[in-house]
Amino acid sequence: MNLLRSEWIKLWSVRTTWAMLGIGLLAEALFAGLYVGFAPLEDIGQLEDVMTGVGLVLVLVLVLGVLVVTTEFRHGTASSTFLVTPRRWPVLMAKLAATFLVGLLAGLAFVLVNGGLALPLLSGRGGSLPSASEAASVYAGVAVSLGLVCVFGFGIGAVVRNQVGAIIAAIASLFIVSALPELLPGSIGDYFPAQAIGSMHGNEGDGSLGQVAGGFVLAAWSLGLVAIGTLLVCRRDVSE
Amino acid sequence: MAELEVRNLTKRYGPTVAVDDLSFAVHAGRVTGFLGPNGAGKTTTMRALLGLLRPTRGEALVDGQPPVRMRDPLRTIGAALEATAFHPGRSGRAHLRVLASAARIPMSRVEEVLELVELSGAAGRRVGGYSLGMRQRLALAAALLGEPRTLILDEPANGLDPQGMRWLRDLLRSQAAEGRTVLVSSHVLSEVAQTADELILIRGGKLVSQTTLAEFTAAEASAVRVRAERLDELARGLGERKAMVSRYEDGALLVEGATAEEIGELALSLGIALHELAPRRSSLEERFLEVMGEEETGS
Numbered sequence: 001m002n003l004l005r006s007e008w009i010k011l012w013s014v015r016t017t018w019a020m021l022g023i024g025l026l027a028e029a030l031f032a033g034l035y036v037g038f039a040p041l042e043d044i045g046q047l048e049d050v051m052t053g054v055g056l057v058l059v060l061v062l063v064l065g066v067l068v069v070t071t072e073f074r075h076g077t078a079s080s081t082f083l084v085t086p087r088r089w090p091v092l093m094a095k096l097a098a099t100f101l102v103g104l105l106a107g108l109a110f111v112l113v114n115g116g117l118a119l120p121l122l123s124g125r126g127g128s129l130p131s132a133s134e135a136a137s138v139y140a141g142v143a144v145s146l147g148l149v150c151v152f153g154f155g156i157g158a159v160v161r162n163q164v165g166a167i168i169a170a171i172a173s174l175f176i177v178s179a180l181p182e183l184l185p186g187s188i189g190d191y192f193p194a195q196a197i198g199s200m201h202g203n204e205g206d207g208s209l210g211q212v213a214g215g216f217v218l219a220a221w222s223l224g225l226v227a228i229g230t231l232l233v234c235r236r237d238v239s240e
Numbered sequence: 241m242a243e244l245e246v247r248n249l250t251k252r253y254g255p256t257v258a259v260d261d262l263s264f265a266v267h268a269g270r271v272t273g274f275l276g277p278n279g280a281g282k283t284t285t286m287r288a289l290l291g292l293l294r295p296t297r298g299e300a301l302v303d304g305q306p307p308v309r310m311r312d313p314l315r316t317i318g319a320a321l322e323a324t325a326f327h328p329g330r331s332g333r334a335h336l337r338v339l340a341s342a343a344r345i346p347m348s349r350v351e352e353v354l355e356l357v358e359l360s361g362a363a364g365r366r367v368g369g370y371s372l373g374m375r376q377r378l379a380l381a382a383a384l385l386g387e388p389r390t391l392i393l394d395e396p397a398n399g400l401d402p403q404g405m406r407w408l409r410d411l412l413r414s415q416a417a418e419g420r421t422v423l424v425s426s427h428v429l430s431e432v433a434q435t436a437d438e439l440i441l442i443r444g445g446k447l448v449s450q451t452t453l454a455e456f457t458a459a460e461a462s463a464v465r466v467r468a469e470r471l472d473e474l475a476r477g478l479g480e481r482k483a484m485v486s487r488y489e490d491g492a493l494l495v496e497g498a499t500a501e502e503i504g505e506l507a508l509s510l511g512i513a514l515h516e517l518a519p520r521r522s523s524l525e526e527r528f529l530e531v532m533g534e535e536e537t538g539s
Binding site: 003006071075079080085 | 291313325329382
């Protein structure tokens, strides 16, 4: 717990965290407000349309996860971190918990902004609202997926360590690799990270695993990366 | 048991050997200066002692154990490695709070060490705006956070003004007087000459000598520069009397282990006319460079 607390202070004592989450939520409010407020009503068929802007929040949370580990090596704070805790894996487990929590928190904030702004707007225009149970399950899926995406970014950061390289790798693995499944036969493509996120959000277009299964697939990817990253960080020298 | 010990430590980075079969021990209750030119392997050795890198061969021990096995790391060992290893966007206070909370050290101790290194006023500011001297103080504050029994400081005097240097010296002396172990590295002898009781000199990753400051200073007093008419004969005579004789570039002799009086009397008994007989009053710094240089020509 003391390690998690330490990681939590690390996260919130730099402006990056505040700025990224702030920008994400502001942009989300703007996108969703504009789209739901002005798009033709017949285009807003389901909750997926109401959640315009979730992609940007996703990217920001992903990068935030990457930074949790790469900044330590970039600025050399890894030395003092591992000096206080020479056994390194507990530190990485604390980072795992911290990234999941901060991602989940971002997800909940997203849900508050989206649900509090876009849904009343839609109902004010006389559009058809999703059922309460549908909204609840989709929003829950979004919140949890953001938690897992942050862990996914953290895992890539731990494997790659170089900040720029890790950010590129993280974004590529979610957004470029996601085009690949269309070339693959059968349902293999559903098990890619981006498709798993789609499933979690209840999107009908990409991913047909169902929300819970999608969650397990994304969790498996994220934890797999964290496991490899933890192994590498424990083995490598800290000479920065 | 030595508080810090390095046994046959070797660290390679690909084809480069940073530390080469290095062995030494550091004891409590005194300040040990760890000296060598830049790139001598000081930082690598210190990082091995802190468990931050794994030796290629040999071992680095803290209280007789590998550093990763430390029970209560921050109370066992405190280190200030580089004055640049901070997140520039985090405040000095937050940096210390991060470390304190990981080590279950009360936040009141953070304020104490900030006070101690005279950084309380700037503690709320982001480290990116700190001067080098302020960063050194912050690094020291982090090292002192757990009131550790052992301090490892890498070039702590870099960037300090003369007042800061005096302050640092007093701090190190008092830490040693309290029975703690203090290992402090530098590439400039004068920085540690007034503080260190013991010196460990390394060069090219190898041990040059481990000596006390008193021995080191005594050795320089007995060097004498000599020119005479039959120099070779005189050199042989000195060699028979167990004096160390080496040559200057201009041909003159550098004699160690014999006083000017002894050399003069020997020359008289051999019937050699002396042209120059000059006891060398070299500074500690020159002596240091000399020792390092000897090693260079010797290898």
